[in-house]
Amino acid sequence: MHARIDEVKRQKAFPFFRPFENFGPRVKVGHGSYLNFTSNDYLGLSQHPTLIRAANRGTTAYGTGLGSARPQATSIRHRLLEERLAAWLRKDACAVFTTGYQSLVGTLASFLDGETSVILDKLSHASIIDGVMLAQGLHPDLEVRWFGHNKPSSLERALSTAENAKKLVVVEGLYSVDGDLAPLADFVTLCKRYGAAIMVDDAHGLGTLGPTGRGVAELHGVLHEIDLLVGTFSKSFGTVGGFVVADETLIDYMKLTARPFMFSASLPLAQVEAALAALDFIEKDPTYRRRLNWNTEYFRSGLRELGADLGESTTNITPIMLRDETLTMKAAAYLFHGAGVIMMPFVHPGVPEGTERLRCNVTAAHTEAQMGYTLEALARVGGMLGFLPKSATGRGSTWQKAMWLIDHKVDSVRNGGPAHVAHELFGASKRACGWVRDRVADASSQKAR
Numbered sequence: 001m002h003a004r005i006d007e008v009k010r011q012k013a014f015p016f017f018r019p020f021e022n023f024g025p026r027v028k029v030g031h032g033s034y035l036n037f038t039s040n041d042y043l044g045l046s047q048h049p050t051l052i053r054a055a056n057r058g059t060t061a062y063g064t065g066l067g068s069a070r071p072q073a074t075s076i077r078h079r080l081l082e083e084r085l086a087a088w089l090r091k092d093a094c095a096v097f098t099t100g101y102q103s104l105v106g107t108l109a110s111f112l113d114g115e116t117s118v119i120l121d122k123l124s125h126a127s128i129i130d131g132v133m134l135a136q137g138l139h140p141d142l143e144v145r146w147f148g149h150n151k152p153s154s155l156e157r158a159l160s161t162a163e164n165a166k167k168l169v170v171v172e173g174l175y176s177v178d179g180d181l182a183p184l185a186d187f188v189t190l191c192k193r194y195g196a197a198i199m200v201d202d203a204h205g206l207g208t209l210g211p212t213g214r215g216v217a218e219l220h221g222v223l224h225e226i227d228l229l230v231g232t233f234s235k236s237f238g239t240v241g242g243f244v245v246a247d248e249t250l251i252d253y254m255k256l257t258a259r260p261f262m263f264s265a266s267l268p269l270a271q272v273e274a275a276l277a278a279l280d281f282i283e284k285d286p287t288y289r290r291r292l293n294w295n296t297e298y299f300r301s302g303l304r305e306l307g308a309d310l311g312e313s314t315t316n317i318t319p320i321m322l323r324d325e326t327l328t329m330k331a332a333a334y335l336f337h338g339a340g341v342i343m344m345p346f347v348h349p350g351v352p353e354g355t356e357r358l359r360c361n362v363t364a365a366h367t368e369a370q371m372g373y374t375l376e377a378l379a380r381v382g383g384m385l386g387f388l389p390k391s392a393t394g395r396g397s398t399w400q401k402a403m404w405l406i407d408h409k410v411d412s413v414r415n416g417g418p419a420h421v422a423h424e425l426f427g428a429s430k431r432a433c434g435w436v437r438d439r440v441a442d443a444s445s446q447k448a449r
Contacts, residue, residue, distance in 0.1 A: 013333035015345055023047065025365045026415050027342070031423035033416035034336065035370050035408070037360045038344045040176075042208050042316060043288040044365030045238030045281060051274045055239070058273035066266040070255070073266040081272055084279055086245050089214060089229055093251035096243045096272075098264045100203055100232030103242030105131040106258030107199070107228060108170070111250075114141030117162035119169045119196070123149045123178065128170055128201060134259075149175075152186040159194040167194065173202030173216030174209065177346060177359065179313030181205075184220040192225075199228035204317065207236025207282045213289050236282065239274040241267045292316060292364040295371065299362045302375040306382065306392045311357065319346070319357040320378075322387050328356040331385055339377035340412060372396050373404040 008014045021028040024047050027036045045051055058077070066073035082094040097103040108131030112118055116139075118132055136142045143163050148154035159167060169191055171182045184200065191198045202215040210218030215231075217223040228250065233241035244254065255261055281288060296316040303310060309321040322328045325347045332345040335358075343358045351357065362371070375394035382388025394401065413421055 008329060011333065012337065013329045015329075015332050015336070015342075018342075022415070025363060025367070025370060026411055028415050028417075028420070029342075031416065031419050033340065033412035033420050035341045035366075035374055037362070037366075037374065038342055039361055039363060040204070040235045041238050041365070042204075042236045042292055042361070042363050043238065043278075043281070044363050045236070045278050045288070047365070048238065048277075048281075050281075051238055051277045054273040054277035055270040058269035058271075062269035064270075065268050068265065069263055070261055070266050075266075075269060075272070077269055077272045077276070078266065081276055081279075082243070084276065085231075085243055088279065088283060089231075089245045090223060091229065091245035092248040094243055094245045095251050095255050095258070095261060096241060096267060097258075097261055098241060098267045099260075100230075100234055100242030101127045101130075102260035102264060103230050103232070103244050104128055104201055105134060106260035107230060107244050107254060108132055109134045109138065109259060110254045110257045111168065111228075112136075112139065112142050114139040115164055116166040116168060117143040117145060117164040119145045119147060119155065119158045119162065119167065121149055121171050121182070122146050123175060124170065125172060125176065125201065128172075132170075150180065150182055152183060152190060155187060156190050156194075159190060159196055162194075162196075165195070167191075167196035168199060169196050170199045170201070172204075173200050174205040174315060174317065176204050176317060177319065177351060178311055179315045179317030179319055180311075181209075181216055181219075181314060184217055184222050184226075188222045188225045197227040198225070199230065200226050201230045203230070203232040203242075204235055206231045207278075208289060208292055208316065213282050213286070233271065233275045233278070237275050237278040239271045239278065241271050241275060288364045292362070295362050295364060295366055298368065299360075299366075299371045299375070302371070302395050303378070305395060306375065306379050307389050308378070308382070311355075316362040318360045318362060320360060320387075321355070321357045323354055323356055325353075325356050327385060327387060328358060331358060331381060331387065334381045334385065335377060339374075339381065340408065341374050341377050369404045369407040372400065373408045376401055376404070 018029050025036055027034055078096055082096050086094040097106060104127040112135035132144055145158045147158045171187060174181055188198060200217060205215035207213050209215055214223055217226050228244060228246045230244050233239045300318055311319045311321045313319055322331060328345045328347055332343055335341040335343055343360050346359055347356045379388060379392040379394045383390040383392050
């Protein structure tokens with residue numbers, strides 16, 4: 001792996017740990033300014049003045065931390081957030097964790113034991129796998145079974161042959177790498193048939209999907225049928241933290257047994273207040289969700305017109321399937337260095353070999369001009385590298401494309417500041433000198449003949 005990393009860095013294609021100087025749909029990195037399609041801030045709320053003011057109020061009232069874990073460091077605002085989340089998702093009770101990762105690991109480690117069969121989708125997120133591994137370390141007799149991704153028939157085989165009477169099926173609502181939805185109605189039917197409980201991690205669906213934003217379970221009409229529903233604040237809520245909603249008996253038990261809940265410092269009040277403010281928007285203002293839906297359809301239809309392979313995705317999480325590691329890394333580097341666009345390349349071991357892709361996350365904060373410019377950039381890079389037809393072209397008239405390019409350049413200057421302007425001028429002068437040098441060389445060569 002070290003050799004692969006060194007080679008990618010040498011080619012200036014290493015896409016990780018770039019130090020942003022701001023966050024949002026456009027970010028400054030070093031001397032450059034880039035359109036950002038890597039964020040999970042789906043509603044664009046992390047930069048909303050209301051959330052920022054709420055976070056500031058939380059810090060002013062409670063300080064920067066509570067100095068201990070939840071059993072002895074629970075504020076009235078933690079309690080209010082839990083009550084409101086439970087009411088919003090129509091459950092009895094809620095437990096708020098410090099991160100979404102901890103909410104999954106803690107929940108699984110609390111409820112799984114040696115007399116349980118846990119049944120997982122083969123594309124389960126790392127946090128689910130880690131929670132099961134922790135539980136298995138504590139209970140070596142825990143049975144772990146797998147079923148084919150989003151396949152009810154495969155799930156039924158796993159349920160029908162499970163060794164234990166106690167069974168828990170764990171799935172995601174919206175899968176974060178493939179952008180596809182679990183068939184929750186089918187899964188709920190099977191769980192009822194075989195006496196299994198169902199746990200849904202809907203980190204990416206809550207706030208964005210369903211008639212009122214209550215996620216994939218609401219979209220499929222089974223919200224009241226989910227036994228354990230897990231969410232996070234780091235996506236649609238625009239802050240940090242995680243939570244679980246369920247029956248009160250289950251939540252009470254978990255609060256006294258989940259290690260990440262018992263032994264991690266309480267979520268700071270800046271994040272608690274920001275989450276409460278975000279919940280106000282999600283519950284009462286559908287314009288952000290509508291904007292996300294419009295942007296999603298605009299961008300996805302533009303990609304389809306280019307001839308892009310979007311895999312099984314049906315949502316704003318849009319993989320552009322390239323199915324080759326070198327091509328994927330090269331495409332991401334060309335977009336970054338040549339077009340000022342950041343998309344995250346996913347390669348093995350993050351995804352199986354042969355399924356490499358660029359993951360493009362559209363948010364409510366992206367503008368039509370930013371998406372139009374990016375589609376044209378993808379058309380140029382895709383035609384150059386061969387993963388799109390050479391004839392591919394972005395949507396819009398020549399005039400629109402020119403205006404999108406101007407908008408991109410102006411916003412780059414605003415975001416990047418004087419350092420960006422100096423960097424661009426230096427790059428332009430280098431290109432001009434190279435052009436002159438090539439012309440002189442050509443002239444000299446012709447004269448010599």
